[in-house]
Amino acid sequence: MQQDSVDAIKAQPQYQKLVRSRRRFAWTLTALILIIYFGFILTIAFVPTVLGTPVAPGAVTTIGIPIGVLIIVSAFVLTGVFVFRANGRFDALTRAIQEDLE
């Protein structure tokens, strides 16, 4: 890419908006999955009995099982949320930047 087109793109308000909002969004979601996962790991390391609590009195199923399944589902949902936002708002901004350049 030529330096002048780099400068042209950088000067566009849409570009700055894209970079800012995508960065904030991506790092927020990253922080979220890190908190979910390391929260789980640290719970196991420090208070493993919590996850061994039955879901209801007399039940064999422990809350660790729905929690584990929820973490798996949350990983899928978070990637889905990212794709949805990226395919919509971020791609629209990217297209606008490309069109502006022409």
Added chain:
Amino acid sequence: MIRLSRLGILLALLTPVALLAGPAVSGAVDRQAINWPAVYMFLVFVLATLSITYWAARRTYSAKDFYTAGGGITGFQNGLAISGDFMSAASFLGITGLIFASGYDGLIYSIGFLVGWPVIMFLIAEQIRNLGKFTFADVSCYRFSQTQIRTMAAVSSLVVVAFYLIAQMVGAGKLIQLLFGLEYWMAVVTVGLLMMIYVIFGGMTATTWVQITKAVLLLSGASFMAYAALSAFDFSPEAMFRQAVEIHPEGLAIMAPGSLVTDPINAISLGLALMFGTAGLPHILMRFFTVPDAKEARKSVFYATGFIGYFYILMFIIGFAAIVLLAQHPEFFRPEALAADGAVLKDQLIKGLNGGTNMVAIRLAEAVGGDLFLGFISAVAFATILAVVAGLTLAGASAISHDLYANVIARGRSNEGTEIRISKIATFCLGLLAIALGISFESQNVAFMVGLAFAVAASANFTVLVTSIFWRKMTTRGALAGGVVGLISAVVLTVLSKAVWGDVLGHTAMVGGNEVSVGLIGLNNPAIIAMPLSFFFIWIVSLLDNSPRAQQERLAFEAQHVRCETGIGAEGAASH
């Protein structure tokens, strides 16, 4: 004893793609009688994959075809292929075995493998698609010295691939001995030769479609198994758990975290390696270049996360159901595991299973689907190994031909024909090497190798990659220092850990009257030290670097950043 063998499983499971460890596969394996239905079904799979390779070979001309399947794979197809790389024989047989033996602990592992994917999605998937061409080293050295950073990235790729490949080949040989009754060396040679054929003739196109075929077969087979198993409990998980707790020697303990994750430092270190190691595996990262643009790269991670998550939930059901259902089949157990009335003794449920806990999924297939389904699942397990090994070899060959040859030795002046020829020769040599090492490591303890591959991927590949994408002030010297420090510290700390120092080099100590193998350090996985060290050296050396080249590299970040964010100028992109 049980605890030690679990540790073996744990180490082997450090990789999703690695083959099994555990008592059955890490030690000597009793050869079984030849399993004919499995052999026939495997032959059908081989014929199908060879036709795919023939078809792929006729559309593989350019370097782009060879490395990236021409860039024409859709997000959905790539998602399947990626999940295929992940849904390995280790996940399938190892995790079901782990759940069978210790219950909830198996779920902890599955989760560790899965949560790396969102990170890949948010931080590197579309970025590397926009910046790279054929390998992740294209991205690592985008604005840095081609010679130094590319060489370093290629070397650490090859280290990851080599350790992975050895573990795969050894696991393949032992597993196939168990499943098919073939001799160890025959199994290793078969895997090596078939993998060479796929990659040399069909390149990434064949490798991808073989992986997709296998992923579909494995997902269908596992879905059927989980469905059939759950139907035995009228689809009530509570009923399944209740009966499992009654039968299992550890009782209610299988419903909660057990002995696998105990001290916080090792737990976090393992978590880091699992999460960020995935984001540094060369054969996985290479798949992002097979899709046409960033949008498809994104979609492929979404589909892959869905398939992998679904698969791990199936594994959880299969492992728990097996506790109840296998106990109803005394013929799966060794004679000494049975009581006088022919029932399975409670304390022999885990230890007495013929072939070890790695055979849990296979035995359950037999229990719910008979001989034919057993043959199908065994053939799928073999196919899984083949597909994964092919992907690894292609990644290794690309590091040699695209990174080391075309960009370092020939300094970008090679022609495409030569580059493809080199990559085919590299594949051939890697294949021969994999066969030779697979045979010579037969009786070695290889459980540490996959852990090491993941640790190097997290501490050398991922750290340099992610910093080069996001940090303006990084320089060649910083990248080189961080990458080398990450690579060396991961290797050294692994050598000093129990898995190598104790289990391989034979250092032992007396603990509570028993002689147990020990490490020089208590850390089982180096990531918690090696990753921060690598980041620290990237940071400090880059900041201290005031060479004229460093100034230029910082200026070059702007152009890299614009391309990374917008995809303008990306390889094969539709932008103009």
